[in-house]
Amino acid sequence: MLASELQAGRRGFLATGGATLLLIAGCAQLTGGSSAPRGADSWSGRMSLRIDSEPVQTFSALFELRGSADTGELTLTTPIGNTLAQLHWSPGEALLKNGSDTRRYESVDALIEAATGAAIPVGALFGWLAGRNESVPGWRPDLGQLANGRLQATRESPSPRADLRIVFERS
Numbered sequence: 120m121l122a123s124e125l126q127a128g129r130r131g132f133l134a135t136g137g138a139t140l141l142l143i144a145g146c147a148q149l150t151g152g153s154s155a156p157r158g159a160d161s162w163s164g165r166m167s168l169r170i171d172s173e174p175v176q177t178f179s180a181l182f183e184l185r186g187s188a189d190t191g192e193l194t195l196t197t198p199i200g201n202t203l204a205q206l207h208w209s210p211g212e213a214l215l216k217n218g219s220d221t222r223r224y225e226s227v228d229a230l231i232e233a234a235t236g237a238a239i240p241v242g243a244l245f246g247w248l249a250g251r252n253e254s255v256p257g258w259r260p261d262l263g264q265l266a267n268g269r270l271q272a273t274r275e276s277p278s279p280r281a282d283l284r285i286v287f288e289r290s
Contacts, residue, residue: 161185162248164268164287166195168239171280185290188227188242206230238274239283247272248287 167179180195180203193206205216208227215222215230224230232238246253247260247270257276264270268288274281 160187160245160249161290162287163290164285166286167284169282171278171282173279183290184248188245191227191245239281244272248285248289 161184163183164181165179166182167177170176181198182196183194185192190209192208195203195205197203203217205214206227207214207216208230211225213224213227213230215224222230224233227241228238231241240253240255240258243253243255243258243260247262248265250262250265252260252262258272258274260270260272262270268286270283270285270287272283274283
């Protein structure tokens, strides 16, 4: 395969994955209903992710996040309501559904890193959204605006630097 074909394929995968993360979302549903436990924590709003790679990558989407770091789901949509991707995870498996394409990973962390090229600490993300300043090597969360429905977290190492911004409402 030519280098340009490899790069184009990776860009397509990153675009899909970035949209998928965000946040970690046309109009597909996994059968069997929600995998998130009833009464689980849930948030909705807007997410954006900037990865300072070469070239810089940016992704943004509306999101609905339910569950926990162990079992949950993330739906990403466009501003007009089209589903970009759905992520469902439970111990030992994570699914990324994008239209009629479903990809399986051993964990939600592996799915997100493969999709975006940036490891985003899903377990800590649930903690940060709940107001806990959970420590993750290389990440610096800013929880100062949680009361206003805003969260920012920056990954400074390892490279590339990543900036995650979330504007949310707790459901």
